[in-house]
Amino acid sequence: MARTILPFGPQHPVLPEPLHLKLTIEDETVVEALPTLGYVHRGLEKLCEVRDFNQMIQIVERVCGICSCLHALCYCEGVEQIMGVEVPRRAKYLRTIWGELHRVHSHLLWLGLFADAFGFESLFMQFWRVRERIMDIMEATCGNRVVVSVNVIGGVRRDLTPEQCAWIEQEVAIAEKEIRQLTSTILNDYTVKKRCCGKGVLTKDQAYQLGAVGPMLRGSGWAQDARQTGYAAFGELGFEPIVEFDGDCYARSAVRFRETLQSLDLVRLAIARMPAGETATNVGGAGDDDTPQVIGGKRGDIMQAYNRDKSHRVVAAPPPNLDIPAGAIAAKVKGKPQGEAVTRVEQPRGELMYYLKADGSKHMDRVRIRTPTFANIPPLLAMLPGCELADVPVIVLSIDPCISCTER
């Protein structure tokens, strides 16, 4: 049979990002897939030589816009580990809340894109409609929809007032109700099952040997999640990973769907158990201006216009006051990090690992980032051979590729 080589990407309607796959096909069957990377490589690990260790927080947040909060969290935990800083308990809970909200928005985004990959556009719209509720929470509490930028070394930049917490709980409850309404479609619909069940199977052994992480690994039957290590407040929340056993695209989407609901529960639990207290602990070189930036007067106008646009939706309550609560303080202590640290957090796509090395100057010596998609590409290449060409978009998307993470 004659072989054809088909380029998939770098600019492809199903991919939001430039990934290039060279697909060798025989008739309609893929026999080989070769990835070409490097379209998004910026070289930001090396930026640690020109930005100091506090400014690097802004850089690592932009490794990936979708999971920015978790990159900053991983970096900050590493620097705190090197400097021996004890983070206040309340800040740990706040990190958990924003981290889990990020996971919810990322998973909803993925569920939508996944639905779009097999041509179910109305389901895509439904998931993204629910997602806007989570984006509202982030904007109302952090001032930005996507890059929330709450983590600083020693704690968090912003606090939540009791009114904000109550509002978040209401919004989360509505979001959960809306997500549950979509359960029967994403998990039981005939067309969805037809496109996902038995496609791109990754066996339990393969997942382990090829080093899959995150929902890929859990979709193949391994109960492994970096949140089990108990970073931030997860040690106190009684976290249990979600596992599915089939290892196909359906299992992976089921893991992510169930994790969305679990994360909403974790947000509520973290709010309920959050202790009162100060939000940031004493760290050296945190900057002279400790007062968080209060957003200017134009904000109200934007929010008003914004809310007018949403008049057709069920609004639980007006967004709470955007002023920064008085509790947010960060005292100054001189000091610079010296030493090494390895930290792991669970990103929406899987386990994220940072290796940090500091030599006592204001610049980090080395910031090494290992991202989950990087680990998930070898399993993807194992899944593609043997599948039909029409299933390639579904299988590629089922790893939740984040190319900007992978290439940095």
Place this chain on the structure above:
Amino acid sequence: MLGNLINQGRIKSPWVVHFDCGSCNGCDIEVLACLTPLYDIERFGILNIGNPKHADVLLVTGTVNQRNKHVLKNIYDQMPTPKAVIAIGACGCSGGVFREAYNVVGGVDKVIPVDVYVPGCPARPEAIIDGVVAALEKVKKLLGMTA
């Protein structure tokens, strides 16, 4: 007469192609959010399309790097005239936080001419919609439709 009708259609319903040019995804998901029920740019006739050969407006997010500058140029060249280019986000405008990184060439305007700059990190969906509207004004001028 027929040309007039086609030009009317171009302005009334611009087709948009989106290219992620080394962005952190922040701006990309905001571009996608424009399509979803809350912002819903389709009600203005703006349609997102995968093929640059069918598109009138090119939305570029992110910094240009040594590798994807050829891809970006290629996509731009494939688009039929009249066309407009919108650079989205701080990275697309100037290189943003990554401007000092070794693999970064800079903003989109280092490679192709840009008509509209939409700043922000990431740019808000409202700002992106505004950017498309501003780009259409430029296309109107190009077509000699400004009365």
